[in-house]
Amino acid sequence: MTTTPATGTPGAGAPAIETRDLHKRFGSTRALDGLDLTVAEGEVAGFLGPNGAGKSTAIRVLLGLLSPTSGSARLLGGDPWTDAVALHRRLAYVPGDVTLWPNLTGGEAIDFLTRLRGTPDARRKRELLEAFELDPTKKAGTYSKGNRQKVALVAAFATEVPLLILDEPTSGLDPLMEAVFTERVREAAANGTSVLLSSHILSEVEKVCDTVTIIRSGRAVESGTLDELRHLTRSSVTAVVEGDPTSVARLDGVHDLVTADDPEGTRLTFDVDNAAMGATLTELSRLGVHSFSAAPPSLEELFLRHYGDDVSDDGTPAGDGRPGGRHAAEASGAGAR
């Protein structure tokens, strides 16, 4: 492994994060199994995967807390393991499950952490405490999970750094606070901060991310911009036709067809591969279409396709905005709830 001084700024366009064929084993568990992950400078990258996919492990390798079994990882132009101390001056990290020192107050914990990184900005701290509605005078031992999470978030946002690494940072936050969080991420991104945001909640990633890497069983199964990923996927179609719909079910690329009686004929709902859309439309019009609507997939659907079996055990994704003609541009734009 080569080591370059981490103090110099990376060359223009060098990625903030780059892993190649990264492997990490815990005994017989392959937590990472050839992960390729790239986050360009200034980019907000989503890191999606179900629980146990290896997100946290990848992040811990990037933080130099774990050493990879094989493969390479680069962070801000340095080596995460050997240059850890220097690199950590230039990044902030929020873990998914924050534990704090029970006998320190939230305010003390924030000060301690920000002082480790540099000179804290008291005004900014106060402003963040207000935004996140956190009482800093309570002992951390009495904080709820959401409040502990807020402590870590305030500490992370309190100093300006070139890289934010956020591992499921909103677990335990209520929707209002999630909105505050989203706003802060956008603000950081506007200032040129690169962000890696891991999540198993699609709507969270959808709201702020430019690109998404989907990880399953320790390897990236898809990656690209939100729009690019949608091209790979299916659309949900609802149509009412007059003729016998069994011919539609036989088409290649049509999935999960459900039929129901309708005063106008038969109501069909199904998913269709975008590549097979033309043939499907032809067939539908042959049957006599009364009404027709097609929705580009939300990330939920995209997610379900890759992880259909796995998502059930933790209950995500919540199906907001399923059919209803949502467009990619809308989805990646303002985070309408």
Add this chain to the structure above:
Amino acid sequence: MSAAVATPSGTRAAPRGGSTLTGTGALVRFVLRRDRVRLAVWAGSMVAFYAYFTFALDTVFADEAAQQGRAAIMETPSGIVMGGPGYGLDHYTTGVAMANEGITWVVLALAIFSVLHMVRHTRAEEETGRSELVRAAVVGRHAPAVAALTTLVVAQAVIAVLSAFAMVAVGDLAVVDSLAMTVGSALSAVVFGAVALVACQVFAAGRAAVGASLAVFGAAFVVRAAGDMRETGGSALSWFSPIAWAQQMRAFVDLRWWPALLSVVALVVLVVVASALASRRDFGGGLVAGRPGRADARASLRSPFALAWLQQRGALLWSCLGLGLLWFASGTLLPEVGSMIGDLVAENPAIAQVFGTDGTELSVAFVALMILYAALCCAGYAVVMAQRPKAEETSGRAEVVFSHPVSRYRWLGAQVLVAGLGTAVLLAVSVYATWLGAVAVGWDDQTFGDYTTVVWTYLPALAVFLGLVVALYGWVPRLTGLAWALLAYTFVIGMFGGLFDLPDWAFRLSPFDWVPAAFSGEFSAGDVAVLWGAAVVLGVLGFVGFRRRDLVTG
């Protein structure tokens, strides 16, 4: 967790339909299930303590002369403070000694259990907001407190019965008197639980409630000691302390039950007071507003060292206070103990193996043995504190710190340095407290300088314990507990090594074997170098290992 509360059937009426006690039964079951391990550990430890104490008194003070020697100590002021009112000193059998000396400590342990139990299941629950869920379910306003108290009484009853059984089985003591002692102690301890319940209404923070309750115990301890000091068997002042109510039952001497009634009455009064206070306060609030902590950290909290100090200073303070008092009190016993051992040795050659036979050296040997005990306690402290980094790591707190510009060496160095300094301070406090106690009763054969030498000679041996934990932590963090095995081994060799015909290397494995006996005037630079060398090598190994290994993560 609310599942346990929601499951029970039938009586699940709307909140307003129920009384303030609705749901108590379900909560009782919930507490018992949630705390089953905790309760079992407390019960097991208490029964073991009773059994051990009975056994020790029964075997060490087996004949009348030895028993009366002990009784003589119990007549001294320190004997009264650390022991009891002094019933039955003229015929000081095992049972009498158990009741006279044991009750204070049994009540202390059981009172701590009571206080923690009550706060844990009432105020602490409110504090974390967990009982909001429970109360929002169908549970009356007083139900959590009543459930906590009920489970406390049940637990104390079980402990009392098992403990009495242990005394009867181990020491062949009278059944009724054994029960009187254990039940009286339990009732007295429950009173402190009720004190905690009142404190929970007064203070909004659980820690404040625990602190206030333990302060009440401290006052009860002092009042009882001061009262008993005035006359043998206790004066009127003694009766103001719940501890005395158990002691005044005079178990094994001239048993009477009615003092236990005082505990029952106090319990009822305190519960009524708590209930009245509870109706007067808001949920989550206290009569005394919780003192908010600092919104900003002190300027000094800016390094891993400052944090480690903040984490360990409480334990250090309490250890210094507790052990300092203990060794001071022990120091004051030296004159009596010296003559007593002389008698013992004359009768029991096995004891001579430990202390030697030369009369003039006996008492010095005894001080040296006390110092060995003190050093063993310090080694225990070192092992506990050196394992703090492990707790920081497995809890995930270290992960947060290591995402900041903090190197592995700096972080572990801070933890170990604070642990090491704390150990050194504790050793010094223990040794000088012994000196102070001895000097206070005119025992001044050994000078301050002699005691200082003891501190210096034991330090490198303690460093070896620290080094061992660090080495284990660096390479196999799961096994840091192995350091306890070395401590146990050191204890056995130090106490009983002379009784067995062991090879030389078996002695040399104990770090304390490289330390010259206290006040012997011996000194070997080579031995000191070996100890420091071992400590440093182990420590460096540990640091290297920790730098190389993965952090333990969830």
